[in-house]
Amino acid sequence: MDDGQTPAEADELNPHIAHNARVWNYWLGGKDHYPADREVGDRVFGMFPNIVHVARADRAFLGRAVRHLAGEAGVSQFLDIGTGLPTVDNTHEVAQRVRPESRIVYVDNDPLVLLHARALLSGTPEGVTDYIDADARDPEAILRAAAKTLDFTRPVAVMLLGIMNFVLDVAEAQSVVRRLMAAVPSGSYLALTHPTVELGGEANIEAMRFWNEHARPPIVARTGEEIARFFDGLELLEPGLVSCSRWRPEAVGIGDAPEQVAQYGAVARKP
Template identity: 60%
Template sequence: MTDDAATQARIDTTRPHTARIWNYWTGGKDNYAVDQEAGDRIRALHPGIGDYALADRRFLGRAVRHLAAEAGIRQFLDIGTGLPSADNTHEVAQRITPDARVVYVDNDPLVLVHARALLTGTPEGRTDYLDADLRDPDAILEQAAATLDFAEPVALMLLGVVIFVEDDDESRAVVRRLLEPLAPGSHLVLSHTITSPAMPDVDAAVAFWNENGTPRLTQRTPQEVTRYFDGLELLDPGVVSCNRWRPDPEDLTAPDEVAMYSGVGRKA
């Protein structure tokens, strides 16, 4: 069996999957009827879900533009890539600095199939993909070192992925381990679904997902999300609703708050 055939065999189309539902909400076509049905049920419970899916995607673009254009970052380690869409990390970075190197990491078989076909970069730069799990940071670091130079600053991208590590201590330990070998001047870019008394419909949507979909996810408060940046210099405006992190003018038309908080921190 070829690698692609083996990967295809791992794809379960009988249960909704978060990467495919996220793709559905953001207007993609790489999803199945089971994902669309679950996505519509979740949207009925939390009508704003599509807003924060798009807001998180736009945050990625703004953060990468800042890092590439203003912070001089030329290397990106993007874990929990999700299905390829418009303006992926390497596309944003390599438009600014064509020699940027990007390593994508995911363990979803459908993401792997599409990444092999679509995640290609500039001739000057390099774009690679690893089939690995966030819970195994040592394996990620070992494999990423074939493409990235950890003696130079790296942007560690963890957008909407730490939510899949249920234990708080374990999730923070994973982030610390991934940051440990990175050079001073490296940055952590992180977003996370929150829980808040002001957004009870989010809790209901997450509860539905955890009963029906895969993988399960964990919400955290904004204060708990901020703890992932302990020991780092947290860039302004701190950990905020992701559509409020240095918004472009068009982002100001979005809702004041979405249930996805984000921040960027610098390693001294």
């Protein structure tokens, strides 16, 4: 019987096939995962133990980036693409804590995330949160739907955390980012993180190969030079493109730096 699902959607809801949203949730200490997700997550952890630090550093980067954007940068609109499963301190919670009137649009095409989307839609009375079921590879559809909530004549922070690594072709991935940033006005921002086999991530090569054979969706790592191209035409904020754990870290002692993780991160402004 045809249930209306595509093969990809069936995979994403299949508890016997590990899926990124659920495995990432497992690494972050969440509860939305199945035995297959935990098994693959543990195998990847065995090959690349720092993956848990990567997941947590990426989440912490989100918090620091959104606090800066909603605070010092004065941004009150966020387009968060590749939302993932709700956890602690989602984008709207961080932004609206700083700027209660913030408007946030989440975008994902994972049916499991859609099932949990209501948890993402409870924000402040002054602000707005919305959820779009769309693919990151279709920026025009994202922008059309987001325009119902966001005012694209005013600055928007485009959040692409750990999502462009699922667009395997580098030219396509760069095109997606260019098209998104072309649609937002001067004074908008791009926040992006991406896995790499640099920065001590060489052990991740085997782990990613295992992932691509046993989990969904497939993933690709990129070099710092390739990731830097996502920011072409934009003005990188200090400290530039760095390990996401070292982007404006908090509570660091003099002469100390957080442990480096194999995930680049940066925030840039559209001039």
